[in-house]
Amino acid sequence: MKLPRADWQGWPGMAQLLAVLGARDGETRFVGGAVRDTLMQLPVYDVDFATRLTPDAVMLRLEDAGIKAVPTGLKHGTVTAVIDEGRPIEITTLRRDVATDGRHAKIEYTNDWQEDAARRDFTINALFADPVSGEVSDYFGGLADLETRHVRFIGDPLERIAEDHLRILRFFRFHARFGRGDPDAEGLEAAVSRANDLMALSRERIADELLKTLALPDPRATIRLMIERGIFVPVLPEITREGWAALDRLVVRVLTLGYGPDAVRSLAALLPADPDIARTVAARLKLSRAQRTRLATAAARETADAKHPRALAYRLGIESAADRLLIGDAGDGDVAVALERLATDPPPRFPLKGGALIDMGLPAGPIVSAALRDIEDAWIAEGFPDEARAHEIAQAHIEKIQ
Numbered sequence: 001m002k003l004p005r006a007d008w009q010g011w012p013g014m015a016q017l018l019a020v021l022g023a024r025d026g027e028t029r030f031v032g033g034a035v036r037d038t039l040m041q042l043p044v045y046d047v048d049f050a051t052r053l054t055p056d057a058v059m060l061r062l063e064d065a066g067i068k069a070v071p072t073g074l075k076h077g078t079v080t081a082v083i084d085e086g087r088p089i090e091i092t093t094l095r096r097d098v099a100t101d102g103r104h105a106k107i108e109y110t111n112d113w114q115e116d117a118a119r120r121d122f123t124i125n126a127l128f129a130d131p132v133s134g135e136v137s138d139y140f141g142g143l144a145d146l147e148t149r150h151v152r153f154i155g156d157p158l159e160r161i162a163e164d165h166l167r168i169l170r171f172f173r174f175h176a177r178f179g180r181g182d183p184d185a186e187g188l189e190a191a192v193s194r195a196n197d198l199m200a201l202s203r204e205r206i207a208d209e210l211l212k213t214l215a216l217p218d219p220r221a222t223i224r225l226m227i228e229r230g231i232f233v234p235v236l237p238e239i240t241r242e243g244w245a246a247l248d249r250l251v252v253r254v255l256t257l258g259y260g261p262d263a264v265r266s267l268a269a270l271l272p273a274d275p276d277i278a279r280t281v282a283a284r285l286k287l288s289r290a291q292r293t294r295l296a297t298a299a300a301r302e303t304a305d306a307k308h309p310r311a312l313a314y315r316l317g318i319e320s321a322a323d324r325l326l327i328g329d330a331g332d333g334d335v336a337v338a339l340e341r342l343a344t345d346p347p348p349r350f351p352l353k354g355g356a357l358i359d360m361g362l363p364a365g366p367i368v369s370a371a372l373r374d375i376e377d378a379w380i381a382e383g384f385p386d387e388a389r390a391h392e393i394a395q396a397h398i399e400k401i402q
Contacts, residue, residue, distance in 0.1 A: 001039075001143060002136065003030070003038055003135075004041075006044060007044075008044045011047075011085070012083065012084035013083030013084035014089075017067060017089060020065045020067065021049065021058065021061060022051075023130075024132055027053055028053070029113070029128040029129060029131065030049065030050075031049065031127070032126075032127070034048060036127060039127070039143075040178075046088075048089070048092065049090065050093075050116060051093055052111050058081075058093070062079070067081050068082040070082065076107065077095050078092045078093075093109050094110045094113065094115070095108065095109050096110050096112075096115050096116065096118075113137060113139070117137075117140065117154070118140075122151055122154065122171075122174060123142035123145045124142045124145050124146050124151065124174075125142070126139065126140055127143070149179055149181075151171065151175045151183065151184060152184045152187060153167075153184070153187050157186055158193075158194065161190055161191065165194070165198055169198070169209040169210065169213070173209060177216055179222075183225070188225075188229070192229045196234045198234050201235075203285050203286050204285070214267055217255075217261050218251055218255070218261075220247060223247060223270070235284075236284075238270075238277055239270045243271060247266060247269045249327075250265065250266065250269040250326055250327050257336060259326065264294055265326065265327065269298075269327045271295065271299060273299055273301055275299045275300050277299065278296045278298070279295070281295070298327055301324040301327055301328040303328060304330075305325055306325055306335055307338075309325065310341060310345065310383070311381075313346060313347050314384070318342060318346060321342060322339065322342070347384055351386075351390045352376075352387075353372075356394065360395055361398060361402070367401075371394075375397050378397070
């Protein structure tokens with residue numbers, strides 16, 4: 001089989017890079033996701049090369065050609081070339097594992113394409129393509145698995161998982177994205193039997209893989225399977241069947257109302273409606289500060305949120321208000337109406353500042369900020385009236401407290 005022509009093969013600077021790395025001499029091939037996705041007629045955003053050249057030789061050739069070279073992973077044999085328009089291309093020397101602890105591997109370089117393919121995770125990710133002829137090299141049945149949408153480990157699944165425990169989560173993510181029907185039985189049983197191995201991974205790696213899965217358009221079936229088979233128990237016991245029910249409701253609403261998938265929102269749905277639990281999980285996964293705040297805010301959701309969507313959005317921002325409405329347990333019709341209201345009539349800015357209250361006769365000092373908060377609350381309660389009415393509310397409040 002030959003790799004179809006695709007736009008990414010003609011990116012500016014791609015031809016020069018391939019020439020510099022000896023593609024015509026068989027030194028370098030396309031590998032992995034770009035090959036897989038092109039064969040599946042999916043868009044390609046990231047391109048990886050595999051090469052017989054050593055990292056030092058790659059660096060030297062790139063520098064001699066005036067191509068920016070970044071030593072992103074020299075100890076693993078990886079150099080990143082930055083071609084025109086700032087596109088990064090990862091170039092990794094063919095290698096084999098000589099030792100691994102499930103997190104890190106000790107490698108040796110090789111000239112054997114099949115030996116390099118054998119150390120990869122799934123058959124559909126171990127496809128090489130010659131940049132000149134387009135000929136696809138398939139050593140482990142990846143083309144057939146692509147045809148049937150079957151995600152299968154290369155060789156013994158237990159051995160592949162022992163090499164890198166993250167492959168447990170990758171197995172489920174790739175099935176959610178590419179799989180059809182039930183997951184590979186041998187791979188599933190291996191993942192279930194080694195789920196405790198996830199505890200040895202950094203929480204950042206777990207978070208990254210989980211969020212990639214939750215960013216898919218519809219990961220419900222896979223997440224349900226992971227919950228039922230106890231995959232989350234060692235590292236995220238907070239994710240339960242109740243969380244899946246909330247995710248199910250969320251995905252249906254997102255698909256119905258035309259929202260795109262959102263990984264953080266989906267994670268918030270999976271967690272209990274308890275801000276303290278959300279903060280604990282976010283800290284454990286070492287999420288960003290913005291993600292932690294968003295999870296905790298979503299966890300404070302209430303059925304009543306749908307009754308006052310503009311006030312909710314004013315307090316929390318449009319994104320967090322949408323999170324709470326989409327995840328919450330209000331009726332679907334109420335949620336749709338509330339979200340439509342936010343889209344067509346978002347809350348305005350509060351039209352007053354402290355100086356306006358002083359101009360109305362309020363003495364400067366801490367009393368101003370306290371009064372401003374009370375006036376703002378009254379303004380929100382009235383449904384965000386115009387500036388003239390805001391001044392009337394303020395004047396009445398000042399008269400009351402003086």
